[in-house]
Amino acid sequence: MKPLRPGSMRPIDFTSGRVDLTHGSGGRSMAQLIEELFIANFDNEYLRQQNDQAVFEVPKGRLVMATDAHVVSPLFFPGGDIGCLSVHGTINDVATAGARPLYLAASFVLEEGFPLADLRRIVRSMAKASMEAGVPIVTGDTKVVEQGKGDGVFITTTGVGVVPEGVSPSGDRARPGDRILCSGSIGDHGVAIMAQRESLGFSTTLESDTAALHTLVERLVKVAPDVHVLRDPTRGGVAATLNEIARQSKVGMLIREAAIPVRQEVKAACEFLGLDPLNVANEGKLLVLCAPADADALLVAMKEHPLGRQAAVIGAVHEDPNCFVQMETVFGGKRIVDWLAGEQLPRIC
Amino acid sequence: MKYIDEFRDGGVARAVAATIAREVDPTRRYHLMEFCGGHTHAISRYGIADLLPKNIRLIHGPGCPVCVLPIGRVDDAIALALNQKVILATYADCLRVPASKGLSLMKARAQGADVRMVYSSADAVKLAQDNPDRQVVFFAIGFETTTPPTAVAILEAQRLGLANFTVFCNHVLTPAAIAHILESPEVREHGTVPLDAFIGPAHVSVVIGSQPYEHFATEYRKPVVIAGFEPLDVMQAVLMLVRQLNEGRAEVENEFTRAVTPQGNLKAQALVAQVFELRKSFEWRGLRAVPYSALRIKDALRGFDAEVRFGIETKSVADNKACECGAILRGLKRPQDCKLFATVCTPENPMGSCMVSSEGACAAHYTYGRFRDAEAEAGP
Numbered sequence: 001m002k003p004l005r006p007g008s009m010r011p012i013d014f015t016s017g018r019v020d021l022t023h024g025s026g027g028r029s030m031a032q033l034i035e036e037l038f039i040a041n042f043d044n045e046y047l048r049q050q051n052d053q054a055v056f057e058v059p060k061g062r063l064v065m066a067t068d069a070h071v072v073s074p075l076f077f078p079g080g081d082i083g084c085l086s087v088h089g090t091i092n093d094v095a096t097a098g099a100r101p102l103y104l105a106a107s108f109v110l111e112e113g114f115p116l117a118d119l120r121r122i123v124r125s126m127a128k129a130s131m132e133a134g135v136p137i138v139t140g141d142t143k144v145v146e147q148g149k150g151d152g153v154f155i156t157t158t159g160v161g162v163v164p165e166g167v168s169p170s171g172d173r174a175r176p177g178d179r180i181l182c183s184g185s186i187g188d189h190g191v192a193i194m195a196q197r198e199s200l201g202f203s204t205t206l207e208s209d210t211a212a213l214h215t216l217v218e219r220l221v222k223v224a225p226d227v228h229v230l231r232d233p234t235r236g237g238v239a240a241t242l243n244e245i246a247r248q249s250k251v252g253m254l255i256r257e258a259a260i261p262v263r264q265e266v267k268a269a270c271e272f273l274g275l276d277p278l279n280v281a282n283e284g285k286l287l288v289l290c291a292p293a294d295a296d297a298l299l300v301a302m303k304e305h306p307l308g309r310q311a312a313v314i315g316a317v318h319e320d321p322n323c324f325v326q327m328e329t330v331f332g333g334k335r336i337v338d339w340l341a342g343e344q345l346p347r348i349c
Numbered sequence: 350m351k352y353i354d355e356f357r358d359g360g361v362a363r364a365v366a367a368t369i370a371r372e373v374d375p376t377r378r379y380h381l382m383e384f385c386g387g388h389t390h391a392i393s394r395y396g397i398a399d400l401l402p403k404n405i406r407l408i409h410g411p412g413c414p415v416c417v418l419p420i421g422r423v424d425d426a427i428a429l430a431l432n433q434k435v436i437l438a439t440y441a442d443c444l445r446v447p448a449s450k451g452l453s454l455m456k457a458r459a460q461g462a463d464v465r466m467v468y469s470s471a472d473a474v475k476l477a478q479d480n481p482d483r484q485v486v487f488f489a490i491g492f493e494t495t496t497p498p499t500a501v502a503i504l505e506a507q508r509l510g511l512a513n514f515t516v517f518c519n520h521v522l523t524p525a526a527i528a529h530i531l532e533s534p535e536v537r538e539h540g541t542v543p544l545d546a547f548i549g550p551a552h553v554s555v556v557i558g559s560q561p562y563e564h565f566a567t568e569y570r571k572p573v574v575i576a577g578f579e580p581l582d583v584m585q586a587v588l589m590l591v592r593q594l595n596e597g598r599a600e601v602e603n604e605f606t607r608a609v610t611p612q613g614n615l616k617a618q619a620l621v622a623q624v625f626e627l628r629k630s631f632e633w634r635g636l637r638a639v640p641y642s643a644l645r646i647k648d649a650l651r652g653f654d655a656e657v658r659f660g661i662e663t664k665s666v667a668d669n670k671a672c673e674c675g676a677i678l679r680g681l682k683r684p685q686d687c688k689l690f691a692t693v694c695t696p697e698n699p700m701g702s703c704m705v706s707s708e709g710a711c712a713a714h715y716t717y718g719r720f721r722d723a724e725a726e727a728g729p
């Protein structure tokens with residue numbers, strides 16, 4: 001008997017095509033999108049099996065798992081886009097447990113009408129980020145929502161990793177006397193994003209600092225396995241992260257404004273908008289709290305890594321039942337570094 | 350940053366602090382009110398109190414435009430957005446101001462109101478041009494600093510013949526509020542409220558000049574030093590006030606000469622005079638009704654007055670009874686003296702005006718300074 005002609009489909013139009021409801025319906029066009037876009041770009045042995053899950057060997061040690069939903073607007077910004085951000089964000093959440101990230105999963109919520117060209121650009125950016133980091137995306141999911149029920153694309157990524165023996169950084173391990181280190185200039189990501197939002201009417205050459213921090217973390221836990229806290233100060237900025245740690249560990253902190261690295265452009269934009277760089281988001285910076293004896297070695301190790309060139313010791317931990325994070329200002333006075341109240345909004349005068 | 354870092358130099362600050370420490374008379378008190386929220390913010394943010402001798406106390410005045418906006422007027426704005434379905438354009442810091450029934454413009458937005466954050470009054474005019482089939486109301490607030498841009502917006506709307514643009518005017522006047530504080534019974538009766546001198550407004554004075562304050566120096570014998578919003582400006586102003594008080598002088602001096610002249614910005618003043626006229630009285634949150642303290646749109650331009658177009662009649666709404674904002678704004682009490690402070694009243698859930706904006710006395714103390722209360726309780 002003559003074999004049937006293979007079913008033929010036109011290739012997806014990645015130039016002017018748009019996402020429609022069939023791309024999430026479980027039918028042939030969904031299968032085609034998965035094959036021509038996701039598998040083609042993320043390509044690895046796990047995805048190629050085309051199962052609903054990835055099966056892999058678990059190495060010795062403790063497993064770490066983290067998940068992060070990404071809803072950034074605008075989707076493309078100087079220095080990155082939602083794609084690489086979604087890879088870096090979850091890698092960093094896994095890495096700041098002191099872990100080596102192993103695998104990622106990615107879920108997409110696409111809005112009907114979203115340009116396929118933009119989707120491909122995002123997926124390529126994710127593939128590049130995951131390749132560079134050496135952390136493959138091994139399973140995923142795609143859903144399409146009706147127009148008006150999403151904001152272009154939402155991406156949720158989940159990561160797993162393993163923590164080496166003897167390493168257990170945690171937000172509740174800050175102790176009086178600990179030193180606080182910051183890996184580089186703060187506020188770059190938030191200001192780069194804000195500058196892109198249409199109504200602001202100012203432009204800057206500033207780029208987001210989005211980056212995967214796991215190789216930096218790997219280096220640091222080798223130098224000082226007993227490092228007390230590792231945290232990437234994302235939303236809410238350094239201020240929120242330090243307050244979280246102070247509350248978890250029931251300690252106070254004193255940082256020095258003069259020691260905190262801030263770019264001129266970030267300072268200027270914050271000045272102009274009435275914002276505080278300490279409250280502005282970062283996507284490629286690391287805060288490290290460690291025993292005083294480890295501080296020098298960690299600072300040297302940070303500075304030797306490309307993502308820690310501008311690292312600095314910015315303060316220290318002390319006893320305080322009120323868990324205040326205080327700052328000695330450049331001016332010489334002291335003040336609280338508080339959580340942000342509500343959303344960060346510019347002041348009028 | 351050029352022209353900014355120079356005014357935040359810690360070394361210079363220490364030198365000025367040393368001079369102040371040398372010149373203060375330890376046997377007397379210096380109670381200085383900074384009128385402006387901008388100063389309050391700078392004082393708290395840079396920890397200026399740490400650099401001053403103990404007998405200099407800074408009292409945070411009512412110069413925070415968001416804080417003094419009465420609840421009734423915010424209710425009106427919310428009603429415009431929710432019931433009249435207008436596009437309500439407003440500066441960002443108005444969004445969180447708590448109004449009646451637990452509402453705010455931010456919460457109204459979540460209920461479907463079309464509230465847009467703008468960075469200038471010109472953006473509001475543009476909104477009206479871009480949405481010809483919608484009514485656009487600009488919720489105008491602020492002191493003399495933000496008034497000229499509102500005047501420009503109204504004149505621009507007139508020039509463009511925009512039939513869908515109006516302004517809900519809540520502009521208020523600084524000198525009237527200072528006079529009101531000086532006239533309040535607590536301040537007049539000698540010794541009840543210690544108020545020795547004023548740090549005068551920065552940006553407001555750029556517009557109105559230094560002249561309007563002469564009255565306070567001559568009539569009330571209160572020294573005024575107009576100062577910029579940078580921390581060194583404040584330190585220098587404190588030193589100048591200490592000197593005036595030590596020498597028994599009561600004059601208007603200008604520390605902010607890089608921006609303020611005696612006459613102010615005459616063009617801006619002319620624009621304001623062309624568009625606005627005085628209201629007989631206006632309610633200030635925390636101060637209640639203050640005579641001749643606010644502006645309304647002139648009859649000739651009533652087509653651009655949202656109060657006329659939408660028939661707005663503002664109802665006065667009282668603050669929580671335990672709220673001490675009124676006393677705090679007049680220098681009678683400090684934020685930490687209020688029972689509500691940092692208990693039920695916080696920046697996330699403000700009960701009174703001073704907790705609303707980061708320039709308010711209570712919010713500034715909460716956000717930047719409340720560790721001092723813990724230190725004070727722990728004792729020396």
